[in-house]
Amino acid sequence: xxxxxxxxxxxxxxxxxxxxxxxxxxxxxxxxxxxxxxxxxxxxxxxxxxxxxxxxxxxxxxxxxxxxxxxxxxxxxxxxxxxxxxxxxxxxxxxxxxxxxxxxxxxxxxxxxxxxxxxxxxxxxxxxxxxxxxxxxxxxxxxxxxxxxxxxxxxxxxxxxxxxxxxxxxxxxxxxxxxxxxxxxxxxxxxxxxxxxxxxxxxxxxxxxxxxxxxxxxxxxxxxxxxxxxxxxxxxxxxxxxxxxxxxxxxxxxxxxxxxxxxxxxxxxxxxxxxxxxxxxxxxxxxxxxxxxxxxxxxxxxxxxxxxxxxxxxxxxxxxxxxxxxxxxxxx
Amino acid sequence: xxxxxxxxxxxxxxxxxxxxxxxxxxxxxxxxxxxxxxxxxxxxxxxxxxxxxxxxxxxxxxxxxxxxxxxxxxxxxxxxxxxxxxxxxxxxxxxxxxxxxxxxxxxxxxxxxxxxxxxxxxxxxxxxxxxxxxxxxxxxxxxxxxxxxxxxxxxxxxxxxxxxxxxxxxxxxxxxxxxxxxxxxxxxxxxxxxxxxxxxxxxxxxxxxxxxxxxxxxxxxxxxxxxxxxxxxxxxxxxxxxxxxxxxxxxxxxxxxxxxxxxxxxxxxxxxxxxxxxxxxxxxxxxxxxxxxxxxxxxxxxxxxxxxxxxxxxxxxxxxxxxx
Amino acid sequence: xxxxxxxxxxxxxxxxxxxxxxxxxxxxxxxxxxxxxxxxxxxxxxxxxxxxxxxxxxxxxxxxxxxxxxxxxxxxxxxxxxxxxxxxxxxxxxxxxxxxxxxxxxxxxxxxxxxxxxxxxxxxxxxxxxxxxxxxxxxxxxxxxxxxxxxxxxxxxxxxxxxxxxxxxxxxxxxxxxxxxxxxxxxxxxxxxxxxxxxxxxxxxxxxxxxxxxxxxxxxxxxxxxxxxxxxxxxxxxxxxxxxxxxxxxxxxxxxxxxxxxxxxxxxxxxxxxxxxxxxxxxxxxxxxxxxxxxxxxxxxxxxxxxxxxxxxxxxxxxxxxxxxxxxxxxx
Ligand SMILES: Nc1ncnc2c1ncn2[C@@H]1O[C@H](COP(=O)(O)OP(=O)(O)OP(=O)(O)O)[C@@H](O)[C@H]1O
Ligand SMILES: Nc1ncnc2c1ncn2[C@@H]1O[C@H](COP(=O)(O)OP(=O)(O)OP(=O)(O)O)[C@@H](O)[C@H]1O
Ligand code: SF4
Ligand code: SF4
Ligand SMILES: [Mg+2]
Ligand SMILES: [Mg+2]
Numbered sequence: 001x002x003x004x005x006x007x008x009x010x011x012x013x014x015x016x017x018x019x020x021x022x023x024x025x026x027x028x029x030x031x032x033x034x035x036x037x038x039x040x041x042x043x044x045x046x047x048x049x050x051x052x053x054x055x056x057x058x059x060x061x062x063x064x065x066x067x068x069x070x071x072x073x074x075x076x077x078x079x080x081x082x083x084x085x086x087x088x089x090x091x092x093x094x095x096x097x098x099x100x101x102x103x104x105x106x107x108x109x110x111x112x113x114x115x116x117x118x119x120x121x122x123x124x125x126x127x128x129x130x131x132x133x134x135x136x137x138x139x140x141x142x143x144x145x146x147x148x149x150x151x152x153x154x155x156x157x158x159x160x161x162x163x164x165x166x167x168x169x170x171x172x173x174x175x176x177x178x179x180x181x182x183x184x185x186x187x188x189x190x191x192x193x194x195x196x197x198x199x200x201x202x203x204x205x206x207x208x209x210x211x212x213x214x215x216x217x218x219x220x221x222x223x224x225x226x227x228x229x230x231x232x233x234x235x236x237x238x239x240x241x242x243x244x245x246x247x248x249x250x251x252x253x254x255x256x257x258x259x260x261x262x263x264x265x266x267x268x269x270x271x272x273x274x275x276x277x278x279x280x281x282x283x284x285x286x287x288x289x290x291x292x293x294x295x296x297x298x299x300x301x302x303x304x305x306x307x308x309x310x311x312x313x314x315x316x317x318x319x320x321x322x323x324x325x326x327x328x329x330x331x332x
Numbered sequence: 333x334x335x336x337x338x339x340x341x342x343x344x345x346x347x348x349x350x351x352x353x354x355x356x357x358x359x360x361x362x363x364x365x366x367x368x369x370x371x372x373x374x375x376x377x378x379x380x381x382x383x384x385x386x387x388x389x390x391x392x393x394x395x396x397x398x399x400x401x402x403x404x405x406x407x408x409x410x411x412x413x414x415x416x417x418x419x420x421x422x423x424x425x426x427x428x429x430x431x432x433x434x435x436x437x438x439x440x441x442x443x444x445x446x447x448x449x450x451x452x453x454x455x456x457x458x459x460x461x462x463x464x465x466x467x468x469x470x471x472x473x474x475x476x477x478x479x480x481x482x483x484x485x486x487x488x489x490x491x492x493x494x495x496x497x498x499x500x501x502x503x504x505x506x507x508x509x510x511x512x513x514x515x516x517x518x519x520x521x522x523x524x525x526x527x528x529x530x531x532x533x534x535x536x537x538x539x540x541x542x543x544x545x546x547x548x549x550x551x552x553x554x555x556x557x558x559x560x561x562x563x564x565x566x567x568x569x570x571x572x573x574x575x576x577x578x579x580x581x582x583x584x585x586x587x588x589x590x591x592x593x594x595x596x597x598x599x600x601x602x603x604x605x606x607x608x609x610x611x612x613x614x615x616x617x618x619x620x621x622x623x624x625x626x627x628x629x630x631x632x633x634x635x636x637x638x639x640x641x642x643x644x645x646x647x648x649x650x651x652x653x654x655x656x
Numbered sequence: 657x658x659x660x661x662x663x664x665x666x667x668x669x670x671x672x673x674x675x676x677x678x679x680x681x682x683x684x685x686x687x688x689x690x691x692x693x694x695x696x697x698x699x700x701x702x703x704x705x706x707x708x709x710x711x712x713x714x715x716x717x718x719x720x721x722x723x724x725x726x727x728x729x730x731x732x733x734x735x736x737x738x739x740x741x742x743x744x745x746x747x748x749x750x751x752x753x754x755x756x757x758x759x760x761x762x763x764x765x766x767x768x769x770x771x772x773x774x775x776x777x778x779x780x781x782x783x784x785x786x787x788x789x790x791x792x793x794x795x796x797x798x799x800x801x802x803x804x805x806x807x808x809x810x811x812x813x814x815x816x817x818x819x820x821x822x823x824x825x826x827x828x829x830x831x832x833x834x835x836x837x838x839x840x841x842x843x844x845x846x847x848x849x850x851x852x853x854x855x856x857x858x859x860x861x862x863x864x865x866x867x868x869x870x871x872x873x874x875x876x877x878x879x880x881x882x883x884x885x886x887x888x889x890x891x892x893x894x895x896x897x898x899x900x901x902x903x904x905x906x907x908x909x910x911x912x913x914x915x916x917x918x919x920x921x922x923x924x925x926x927x928x929x930x931x932x933x934x935x936x937x938x939x940x941x942x943x944x945x946x947x948x949x950x951x952x953x954x955x956x957x958x959x960x961x962x963x964x965x966x967x968x969x970x971x972x973x974x975x976x977x978x979x980x981x982x983x984x985x986x987x988x
Contacts, residue, residue, distance in 0.1 A: 041520040042491075056891055060797075085896075092894030104885040108984060109907050119893040154983040159611040160384075170893070189383035189547065191608045194591040198607055216521065219593030222600040242597045258595060260525035262554040264577060265594045271532065272554065274525035278490045 009066035040231030096171035100183040102163035106155040113151030138169040161192035233290035240320035250322035343404035366565035379556030429502035433514035435494035446482035452504035492523035571648035750954030770939035777862035789874025811868020820861040820934035877909040918974035
């Protein structure tokens, strides 16, 4: 079952220097229970895409267009078209979100118990004691020792990893069908990252929820995702099943990204293969392929097509699509 | 054998913790670096890895005498610099440099990059042969920046380019030894590779020695000949790179290695992982005995009472009672 | 928490002792003969002066004088003997020969006036400042915001005495909305209505500038706080906007206001001198000014000490309040 279908989502931020085209006409979908990873460099629009769907972008500063059809507990809704006051009912109940920095994402003045209880209370007309029980249950579930007494602790009394657990507990308190995790482990140490990722995996199975996992770590994606969207300069440039993507990356940027990661499982090479240059300015995107200035395979395309025409995201094999003139199927 | 360029013995750096208020008193010490020893040979790169707060940066800064060591000795080119005053350190500063993690905050936004790089010469009152500007532009070219951008300001550059500026600044005085404190952690993967390659080339061209600090073991593996793994202010294991990654002897090294995801879905999903329980303890009250015992799955009573001494296993130095 | 408070209390006591000593030193070494001042500016009968010197203890060595003064605070003090015996019970702050009254009595008459003035103004400026600041932040760039900017501009540039005079001229003299303040202060317990009527204009006068300052401060604090990650978390939970702003944002934004308000309030208690003179209120400020004009040393010393004590005590109260608000400050 398709849980969420995003069509032609664009987000622009008008600034004194011009409009920042943070997200450009992207379309994707996610099935119930599935894990979709979104990878890409810093500034490629991963966070903005998801904040737009959650209605968390300031409508005074962001220009948003497109549709996002979502199967909620009350039936199908368009996350992007619905009234903001209406959307609030679904946030935290059908869709939850956890953020990159667990240090700053919890309110420093309220106890963690109060913050979780509040998240439950706002969507459930139940006695606060019921919510408290639920909070304790979830804190236990995410691996906080002695949750009944820790519920009165404040965020500053927890380490980064524990705070991210608290964030997860808070996000899951209403059994959402979709969890958006925006770089949930980037700010954490590797050993703690391993704890959190395995926790997320277990909880996903238990709660049968879909997860959108935003990250720039290709290793994390390899272990956790079912499908992957690769983003570059505000566009999806490749979308595939995780195994296909790593085995047969179709877009030169994805290939370059996979090649440039130093890897522990491979024999030591003398030089890393780096992608030269840097991503384009989001204010003045190139006319043609946005990766063209850095692309090592640009010469394989006849003429200067890459510099003039933006390639479309086209299907290569089953459910594997890429945005590149190389390898396009005839007639596509 | 030649003398090592750097020799660190039992180095410790404690930060006193003050209580708040007018009548403050020292409540204890943050034992950021708690007795580490290693040597670094000319032209060699030693990787220093460990999780956040384990004391990597403090170690690097103390070695450069940016912090006053609490105890232990630091020998640079055979010269004991542990108790050198700032003025006595000054001539040595041309030989020892540092590159910082954050390419955004480590450059003064009001100075052009030309003057940022040239400042190194001014501080040491050195005039390069063909004039400062020429020298700076040569450096810029060497680190892959366009020399014509001499008069631009830091905000006009991307993160990767700023890191190159930082590298050029460190190289200006032709140092022999550079502490690289997480030089690529703030950069995107595709940019990281560019900077690592540059550092690699520079080492070979100039015969530099690096103390390369990072929390990413795959980056460290790539650039280092030997690697030291730190935990809570102490070195757990120090070994040649190949050996450390192939045959880790210390439980913490194993856990750390196993926590790194491999960017290959087939391998990644088959891989045995060691998931540690608990968090890193507070360095103000480190556990007694072996500092890792609160998270170690092999811990015995002995680990909680007796601190393990460093033992030699093949080419590796390991601080554990029950190494593999 | 308790040990924190008791430690702070101890420190406060020591500071007060230090302050009183400093004040005493300063006045002891001023080039006036305090005894000569006891019978008015133009009195030069050496007999009276010498008698007063002995009666007031100015003939004693300096340290002894200080000790007698401190002792007086706790056990009261007597001056002269026989029929001319004057008794100022504890806490005695001295005796004013010009007013023919114990200083403590004078102060206890003036303090309620100033207290009424300051508390009323505090409430007024907090309500206006916080309310307007929040509205301006919420509707940034809209009408309320622009209106508040004008208010801030006027409020911060208009000197207090001018505000007061203008209010007097228009509200009282021209429009006869309120009766003329004739210096006949009525205590609250006697007639609350009249009390409020007399204090109404002084409150507005005092609160005006503060309200403008606080509006500006609250506006920027609220805007700054609303960019915090934990506010985004609160929205992501699905909390209604009113709670996001009213609970999560305000709680954090108002914490520094407590400090500010506490110290400003302390400053006012020390003497709202201008306002009291304009409206002819028999408060502390007027007492102090009168004493300075008349060289009435005991009153000067006492009011200075009182002002210092108020500031130090308010500091303590503010710190304790702050510890209640911000759990990170609570140290065992
Ligand atoms: N409020 C805003 N106003 C203007 N530009 C914005 C705003 N928010 C984001 N942007 C821009 O939109 C682009 C996409 O940002 P986004 O945060 O989605 O990147 P990201 O892929 O999540 O990167 P990262 O990995 O660094 O988190 C960036 O160029 C960013 O500078
Ligand atoms: N200048 C300082 N004053 C007091 N304490 C300090 C100072 N610098 C570091 N510390 C403390 O010393 C310990 C080690 O810090 P250090 O910065 O060396 O860690 P690190 O290994 O570099 O971590 P990271 O990966 O986060 O950079 C920490 O507990 C830190 O809080
Ligand atoms: S379209 Fe051309 S420039 Fe773009 S990725 Fe493909 S080959 Fe490279
Ligand atoms: S000494 Fe004991 S606790 Fe420490 S690492 Fe070895 S086995 Fe684990
Ligand atoms: Mg992001
Ligand atoms: Mg560091």
